[in-house]
Amino acid sequence: MIKKSIYIILVLLLFAALNGASSTKENSVKDSDSYFPANKKITLVYESSFGDSFTKYSKKGEFTISSSEADKFKYRQTLLINEDGVYVTETYQFLKIFLFINKEATFTYGKPLLLFPFPLQPGMKWEWDGDEYSDGNTNKVKVTGKAIDDEIIITKAGTFDAIKLESVVESSTNTKNTVTEWYAKGTGLIKANIVIEGGGLEGTLRDFLGYGTINFELKEIRNQ
Numbered sequence: 260m261i262k263k264s265i266y267i268i269l270v271l272l273l274f275a276a277l278n279g280a281s282s283t284k285e286n287s288v289k290d291s292d293s294y295f296p297a298n299k300k301i302t303l304v305y306e307s308s309f310g311d312s313f314t315k316y317s318k319k320g321e322f323t324i325s326s327s328e329a330d331k332f333k334y335r336q337t338l339l340i341n342e343d344g345v346y347v348t349e350t351y352q353f354l355k356i357f358l359f360i361n362k363e364a365t366f367t368y369g370k371p372l373l374l375f376p377f378p379l380q381p382g383m384k385w386e387w388d389g390d391e392y393s394d395g396n397t398n399k400v401k402v403t404g405k406a407i408d409d410e411i412i413i414t415k416a417g418t419f420d421a422i423k424l425e426s427v428v429e430s431s432t433n434t435k436n437t438v439t440e441w442y443a444k445g446t447g448l449i450k451a452n453i454v455i456e457g458g459g460l461e462g463t464l465r466d467f468l469g470y471g472t473i474n475f476e477l478k479e480i481r482n483q
Contacts, residue, residue, distance in 0.1 A: 293444040294345065294379075295323045295338060303447060304479035306415075312475060315483070316447065322348070331355040339371050344385075346371035366393045373402065375424055379442075381408045391430070399431040412441050412449050415478040419443040421450075451475040 297316040305312040309329035317324045319337075327334040333353040339346040350366040369390035376385050387402040404426040412421045421441040428436040434455065441450040453473040 294442050295325060295340060295447055296445055297323050299445075300483040301446075302481040302483055303477060304416075304481060305475040306478050307475045308473045311478075314448070338374070342377060344376035345374040347374055348372075364393050366391055368392070368400075372400070373404075375404060375406070375426075379406055379422060379424075381406050381422065401429045403427045403429075410441065412443070414449060414476055416449075416480050419446060419449050419477075446477075446480065448475070449477050 295316045297318045303314040307329060309331045312327055312329040314327040323338040323340050325336045325338060335351040336347050337349040339348055348371050352364055354362045373385060373387040384405045391398045391400045407423040407425055410421055410423050412419045421443040424440045426438045437454045439452045440448060443449050455471055
């Protein structure tokens, strides 16, 4: 009888452990969709340094596409999202500098660039380094990131429980971007502040045009 009771307890413990592992995996899978919810078919409208900016999420096979557009810029990232984290496989950007002067570039990576890992929680840190390719050039890039804290963010679009992330992106082109972002599950990016440093003559031109610091803040959520 005692042996039978011990056997039942062991079976119950094993079931609980497996159930817990399954639950953790399910939570990670849910996280993988919640910060870029392509299934919700929404358009996020931001007040930004470029005027009103519009962001949509969509699916293309195994990839999630984050597309942002304003009068003076376009920005698109192709993301590979799984239970381990959010990875960037390609970045496209277009910036209208003057009336007839535009800057356009597409960036790819020797290995997917880690945007942030899962499960995302305050206090965690991550690093990534690798090669970035654009216009036949190869640059070394290093990313150092951390999740700072959970915060309540109040915007024109509403109040959100968000997690604050900070990433420093350094390149062999002597540029350094400090990116502070707030993400809310089920919605995506709520607010962002990007400080761009370095870059020689191009950096001087950027500062002259007022793009040394770029801000975004959610003002409206539209159903597509």
